[in-house]
Amino acid sequence: MSKVLLAASLVFVLGGPALAATTKVDIMVGGIDKQIYLPAMLTQRLGYFKQQGLDVTFSSEQSGIAGADALIAGEVQGAIGFYDHTIDLQGRGKELESVVQFSRVPGEVELVSSKLESKVHSFKDLKGMRLGVTGLGASTNFLTKYMAERAGLQVSDVTPVAVGAGNTWIVAMQQNMIQAGMTTEPTVSRALDTKLATILVDLRTEAGAKAALGGTYPAACLYMSRDYVAKHPAVTQKLTNAFVATLHFIATHSAAEIAAEMPPAYYAGDKATYIKALAGGKAMFTPDGVMPADGPPTVLKVLSGFDPAVKGHTIDLSKTYTTTFAAKADAALHIQ
Numbered sequence: 001m002s003k004v005l006l007a008a009s010l011v012f013v014l015g016g017p018a019l020a021a022t023t024k025v026d027i028m029v030g031g032i033d034k035q036i037y038l039p040a041m042l043t044q045r046l047g048y049f050k051q052q053g054l055d056v057t058f059s060s061e062q063s064g065i066a067g068a069d070a071l072i073a074g075e076v077q078g079a080i081g082f083y084d085h086t087i088d089l090q091g092r093g094k095e096l097e098s099v100v101q102f103s104r105v106p107g108e109v110e111l112v113s114s115k116l117e118s119k120v121h122s123f124k125d126l127k128g129m130r131l132g133v134t135g136l137g138a139s140t141n142f143l144t145k146y147m148a149e150r151a152g153l154q155v156s157d158v159t160p161v162a163v164g165a166g167n168t169w170i171v172a173m174q175q176n177m178i179q180a181g182m183t184t185e186p187t188v189s190r191a192l193d194t195k196l197a198t199i200l201v202d203l204r205t206e207a208g209a210k211a212a213l214g215g216t217y218p219a220a221c222l223y224m225s226r227d228y229v230a231k232h233p234a235v236t237q238k239l240t241n242a243f244v245a246t247l248h249f250i251a252t253h254s255a256a257e258i259a260a261e262m263p264p265a266y267y268a269g270d271k272a273t274y275i276k277a278l279a280g281g282k283a284m285f286t287p288d289g290v291m292p293a294d295g296p297p298t299v300l301k302v303l304s305g306f307d308p309a310v311k312g313h314t315i316d317l318s319k320t321y322t323t324t325f326a327a328k329a330d331a332a333l334h335i336q
Contacts, residue, residue, distance in 0.1 A: 062164035063135025082139035091309035132181025215298030255279035289326035
C-alpha cells in the first residue's frame with residue numbers, strides 16, 4: 001500500500017482530524033537519527049502527522065533517560081525511547097505507558113575494541129573494563145548491567161561511561177576511553193566497517209535478544225504519561241494512527257525505499273551502508289505498534305535483577321503499556 005493510501009485509510013475510517021484546529025505536540029527522542037527510532041522522523045517525512053491534524057515537534061538527546069525526565073517535568077507530551085523506562089519509573093512512583101510499540105528487540109550491539117578481540121570472548125571477559133553507554137540512566141546502561149550480572153559479574157566489576165552515540169561513541173573507542181560499549185545503527189556499521197570494533201553481543205534480532213536476555217525484549221516505543229493519555233484520548237489516537245501507518249510502511253517497503261524518505265544527514269556520510277544496516281535490521285519493528293504479549297514479563301525480569309527501583313517492588317505491568325490505540329489504528333488500515 002502506498003504512503004498516501006495508508007494515511008487515507010486512517011483518515012476515512014477514523015474520521016479525519018478529531019480537533020478543528022491543528023494540535024501541537026512536543027516529543028523528545030533519545031537520539032532521533034538512530035535507526036531504532038526511525039519511525040519518528042519517517043512519520044514526519046511521510047506527512048502522516050499533518051494528515052492527522054497534528055503539528056509535531058521533535059527534540060533530540062543522546063540518551064533515552066532525557067526523554068523520560070522531560071516527560072515527567074511536563075516539558076513534552078511524549079517521549080520516544082525504550083519501554084523499560086515505564087517499568088523503572090513505576091517503581092519510582094511515576095505512571096507512564098507505552099502507547100505505540102515500535103520494536104520487539106533492543107536493536108543494540110555490544111561492541112569490543114578490535115585491539116581486545118583475542119582476549120574478549122564473552123561478557124565475563126569485560127571485567128575491570130570501561131563500557132560505553134548512551135547515558136548512566138539509559139536503557140543501554142540497564143542492559144549492560146543485566147548482561148554483566150548474567151555473566152557472573154558484579155555490577156561494580158565494570159565501569160559504565162556515558163558516551164552517547166555516533167561521533168562521540170566512535171571517538172571514545174578510538175581514544176580508549178572505553179574498551180567496549182553498547183550502541184546502535186548506524187554507529188555499529190561505522191565501527192565495524194573501519195575495523196574499530198567487533199561484535200560481542202548482538203541484540204538486533206529476536207534470536208540474539210532471547211539468547212542474551214532470556215526472552216522477547218520490546219524496546220523502542222512512544223510512551224506518555226497515563227494521566228495525559230486519559231485526558232487526551234483523541235490526540236493520543238491521532239499520534240498512534242500516524243505511527244502505525246509508518247510501521248505499516250516500513251513492513252511493506254524495502255530498506256532503499258525507506259532510506260529515500262529520510263534526511264541525507266541520517267546516512268552519516270554513507271547511504272549504501274545505511275541501507276545495508278536497515279535491510280538487516282528493519283525486521284525489529286512491529287508491523288502494527290502492538291506490544292508483544294510475552295515482552296513485558298521479560299523486561300520486568302531483567303530489571304528485577306539489578307534495578308533498585310524495581311527489585312523487591314510490586315510492578316503492575318498492565319499500567320506500563322496499552323494496546324487499545326494501536327489495535328484500533330491497525331484494524332482501520334486493514335479495512336478494505
